[in-house]
Each structure stands twice: as structure tokens, then as C-alpha cells.
Amino acid sequence: MKEQLTAKQKKVFDFIKDHIRSENVPPTVREIAARFGYASPGTVQDYLRILKDRGLINIKKNFYRGIELLVPAFGIPVLGRIRAGAPEHAVEDIEEWIDVSGLFPRDNDVFALRVMGDSMEGSGIMEGDLAVVKKQPSAGNNDIVVALMEDEATIKRFKSRGNNVWLEPDNPRYEPIRERAFSVIGKVVGIIRNY
Template identity: 35%
Template sequence: MNPSLTPRQQQIFDLVRRSIERTGTPPTRAEIAQTLGFKSPNAAEEHLQALARKGVIELVSGTSRGIRLKADTLRAMRRKPAHADQLDLPIPSLAQLTLPLIGRVAAGSPILAQEHVEQQYAVSPSLFSAQPDYLLRVRGLSMRDAGILDGDLLAVKRTSEARNGQIVVARLGDEVTVKRWQRQGDEAWLLPENPDFQPIRVPHEGFSLEGLAVGLVRGALNG
């Protein structure tokens, strides 16, 4: 336990961390309230504000899931001794990762094709819940309420499989999109996190799952 946090704050912090590890996104205030038995989301908001004042999280205004774990918080957790509470996070490499930044993707070509790489960035592995393979520049606001905004750099781990609720990078014909994955029986859907956008039913042809979102970079690399 972080000695600077009260037991309730630690409980909320752990809930946020587990949600990010499991789905790639933090919980909403309503989800925190429901899980911990608060009477209203306002109680969750008060605890989140306290965590932000103590410097262990960052709150992004205007989004229901705008909660971020700070990089130094993740690094401190990973330095915990072996007998401490176990975290399902990878041990970061001592060296920085060098990741390609993917810009616009040409129709029909692999997402990591050389012509798509805008730049290479050296970043700390401690920023991410799993080791990513590349950064993808986000276009548009369809994932706004998950805290993913236009121009953000999404860290992506290549995979062809996903669990319900995870945020994925998918190819639909000639387009690459970031959405939340949901499978129901024989049907699969790509769900936006913005009511201005419609869910996309995954077609049987012309679709491929490119990867999972494992983190987000904003500001420092976007200049």
C-alpha cells in the first residue's frame, strides 16, 4: 500500500489500475461508485480528486474515463519487493523502447510498412501496460469518452485476438480504426466511445484485427 493514501483511496487506485490492465481504459465514475457501493458518482469523483492532488493519477476533463496513472506512479509500483501485492504488469526493460509512429495507412498494405512510418520515438516501457510494437496517431473523436482524443499517440501491441471490452486497432477494408471490441455469439462489433458515432458491425470479409491498445502518449511527443 502507498503510505500516502488512505485505505479507501488505495482501493480506488487499485480498481483504476486493474481496469486499465484488463481493458486498456479506466473505469467511469459511475462504475467506481457501483463497484465500491457509493451512493453516487460524486463520491467517486471526490476520491479521484484527492488522488490527483496526491500526484498518483491525472484527471482529464471532459471525458467520462479521463483518468490516467502517472508514469512515476507505475515505476514506483514496479519497484515493490517480491512479497508485496502482485501486479500483473510486465517488468520494464532498463533500456528505452524505440517505437515507430504510424501515420496514415495506405489501402491494402501492412500497417507497419515502411512508407507508413512518420518517425521513430524512444519511450520508457513503464508508460504501458504491456510492451507495444508501435505508436498510432489517432484521427477523430470516436473514442473521446475513453479519453482518446484526436492527435493522441496510441501505443499498440500486435495481436489478432481480443477480449470483450478491450480497445483494439482494426482494419476495415481500406481504413484503420480504433474502437472497443465486443463479440456477441456469431457477431462482432466495433463500438465507439462517443454518442455522435455509430457502432460498426464487423463484416465477414475485409476485416482484420491489428492490435490492442496498451497505453497512450499525449503532449510530450506530439510537438
């Protein structure tokens, strides 16, 4: 069995992926046939069988729109090395596929917060970044947390030693916060930045 897809097979596979991306659901057998001008659903069945044999899709039996991508539809390839030569060659060195939205927990306890200020610059958390936060009432030493001080939310590093807890910025221009009362809203589990 050949591992590589033929050009036509790849086009069918790409169409399924694109359809999921644009319509949020996989296409039906006949929608694929219509897209490529095939007169019969049987043709598409052959393609699907091949894609299934290659491990690219799963087909739920007697399930309408039952084509399941085994590669994340919204994933992007993570490259291990980039080879010299050409950017086109680079894509062959795919280490893994990641679904960006799958990197963060999907609980109802997760929310995002726009970062304000530069008090955490030393940890690479910049103004305008989106901080992904998992709600929890306390934190461990050195965790980066969202804390609430008098109606104001702030991102700082949580410190605890013995019965003592305080907040520390990661920017030498700011002082640790030891005297003011605060409560922990949650722990920062991720940072997302858009240029």
C-alpha cells in the first residue's frame, strides 16, 4: 500500500478539510461528487475507502456527514527543523499537528483576559497579550495568577513561604505587593499574542 496520496486523492482530502473549515460540518458523499463533477456517489466511496486506509479519516457507519478527520481540521503543522533549500521543502519536516484551541482546557472555568501594563514583562507577558486563565481559589508558590485587589484585576506571580503570601511583579521597576489584601481568581495557564 502506498503511503503517498495521488494528486486527486489529496484534492478530495483537502476539500473535506476545507468544507469542515467553512461549513463546520463534513461534506456528504454526494457533495464531494458534485464538487468534482463525479456523476456517481460510488466514485467518492472509493476515495473515502482509500483515505480511510491511509489513516486520514474515519467513517462512521450509517451516519450522515459521518466523515471524521483524524487530523485536526483547524490544526497547524509544527515544524521540527527547517531545512535549507526552499520554504516549500520545510513543510515536509512536520513534527506534529496542533489544534491551537486544544492547547487550553475547555472547561467552563476557563476565560481570557487582556493584559494591561508591563509589570510581568520579565516573564514575557506583554501589554495587549491575551492571558488564558483557569479559575481556582488558590495557587502554588511561583504560579502566575490573576488576583483581585479592590475591584482591580492584576496579573502577578504568587509567592508563599510558610503562612506568608504575597504577589511579585516580574519587572524590576515594580515592587512586590505585601501589604494590600488580595484574592486569587485563577491561574494563568497560557498566553496568546497576535501581531
